[in-house]
Amino acid sequence: MEDTLHHSLMDYLLCLFGLLMSLVDIGLDCWTVVSFYQNGAYVYMAVLIFLLLGSSLLVQVFSWIWYSEAPDNIQTHVEKFVNKHHLLKAFHFMQLAVYLRYAGLVEISTRRFLRTDPLQEDVSLNLNHDLFMLRLIEAFAENAPQLTLMMSIIATMGQERTLLTALKIFGSAFALTLSVVTYHRIMRKFLPEKQKLKWSSSVVYFLWNLLLIFTRITTLALFASVFPCYIIAHFLSVWMVLVLVVWGQKTNFMDSLCGEWLYRATVGLIWYFSWFNVGSGSTKLKSIVYYAVMGSDTMALLGFWCWKMEYACTFPFRPYIMIIILASLYVLGILLKILYYKKFHPNCDEKKIELLEDKPAMRAVAFNECIETDSAKSSDFTGAQKRMRIMASNFYS
Template sequence: MPLSPRATLLRDLVLGVLGTAAFLLDLGADLWAACQYVLSGHYLWAALVLALLALASVAMQLFSWVWLRADPVGLHGPQPPGRCLALLHLLQLGYLYRCVQGLQQGLLAWRQEAPSEFDLAYADFLSLDISMLRLFETFLETTPQLTLVLAIVLQSGRAESYQLVGICVSFAGISWALLDYHRALRACLPSKHLLGPGSSVIYFLWNLLLLWPRVLAVALFAAIFPCFVGLHFLGLWLVLLLWVWLQGTDFMPDAGSEWLYRVTVATILYFSWFNVAEGHTRGRATIHVVFLLSDSVLLVATGMTHSTWLPSGVPLQTWLPVAGVCFLLGLALRLAYYRWLHPRCSWEPDRVDGARSLLSPERGSQLPQNRRAAQLAHTFFPKAKGAAASPVKGEANGVL
């Protein structure tokens, strides 16, 4: 039975609070780890943690600022002056400002007995932007941080309490961001295929199970060859960036900021699949899986030939087989998800893509929807070839 608008808003409010708390918890874990590295004399490790944190934060503020400037004038209603907004982003507080703004709008709509169409649509608009920013931050900061921590644990042969906390928080945060992003994109589907509890669990698990082997392979190589892992990342990242560019992405409002998006997507592709172009993506997704699997196998094989350099207490004989089983299980769950649980819908070409229309009764004019999220949803989910296309046998066009 579908939820009422107020029940949906309450659920989204709870998820928004949890997402913001997860972001702050992950930030606290990173700062705690950096402080511990400084106190123990490992200044390089602390510098790497802070550098990854700073780079990801700058990129996230840039995305947020570019999107705000590209939004129609008056869409967001009363806001701080432009200089104050710019200062917030300069102080790396733009994302938290958006989280607070989203929670305020959701609470405002929830308090109404019958929420207006405009308030519901605007709450969706803000939520979609927050979900995209959270996903970008996850792969620009959380996933590299997790790889770094695992490499340090492998190199030192032991795991401190703050490192274990960081590993658990990172894995949970990554899978949560992927699940939240996928759920947000489903809200843009015309047929409103929401993610149920069973589908959510499967989606959460296959992302977690496929990500763990990739992170472990890179961490193992980084622990044994710390001077070469940067070259490996740069070489692979350039290839992936070229691949993204050749697919002709058109996501950001201008050509300059489009490269920020391409750089971010190339980083995501280094760890996981991310679809950026329309069309039948099954072949591209298969190529990417084979490419990453081959690279991971090479990294592990190279690392195992020099595994004697690692401390004797590192249980690689247990970790690597478990990682292999996780990969196979994750791949099976992924195939099962896209075979039976992935939504298939037809997009109506003469209507604006999105969940709700931002129509303000007070102004009597239609405002643009969150076309950023709608565009990605249009890319991630299938387009049926005609109204008579079968919803079951339709070709999958998404994150297979």
């Protein structure tokens, strides 16, 4: 009972903390836009507004599709009230879908904290899953491009806007890494108690993701600082190839064909910055190919940047030193990832994932019933249960 109360309290505090960080991020976004306007940096302001609106629209579309595909998942009093008064469309139109889901999660977390109820735990799991997915999408659609933009500004303008850029970089990096680590932590829900991942595994998981994502974003920022137009062409060309690769994985994450293509396009965006497993089977070969290709791409971008900076006098030290630093961080990140998968990551097999008889929502994603991801068996599940099942299968493969 004490352990259940402890986990309920932790879930409640993490929910409130996530909501607080989301509000802080909005405040920093507004501050950045106003600052760009006051300093006459209209191009940067336009790019930032485009990123903010584009990422928010993408999140609202996913949220609306999930509500529409599975209206039975509207189970909290907050969501029922909004749906009863036909305000669901209005909330999404006003870009408030994430906060509606946060309100539902705060409600259910409060009820769980005050009174333990297995049904509330199942509802909480569904809410956590969809909210986490939306935050992960937002992180790579908004925070990662923003971080690239802010670092590019620093590389281009030196010490200008030091306080603003430092705060925004910290906020974006924290939100980005927090979303990635939350993905790692939420997957613990699909393991039996004796196989729960410890916090040490999350630390290693955080470090290798931080190093690899930071290296990628820094490289993109440096390239964009000297070739601001070519970075757009680079993104579009690489992104289209990545979307085709996702299509080749035969993903079945959404319940509709249009929704599935939107998901594939979003995964292509995530892959532009970081690895995200979306297919069944062993990920070892796919991961090796991904990091080999993206590593080569990263080094090519650094090479172009170094070639350009050889004729400029704006960089504080020789460009090849930066290449050595970033290459070392990339290799260190790969080594930490290997360490994580060797020592901490549980594989998807019956010895490590067992059926949780007393938790219906988790039983829908447990190994003995539905951990395989072939499309034939996927058709037996829809909505949040299908998405949770696929996520667990991909994560532990």
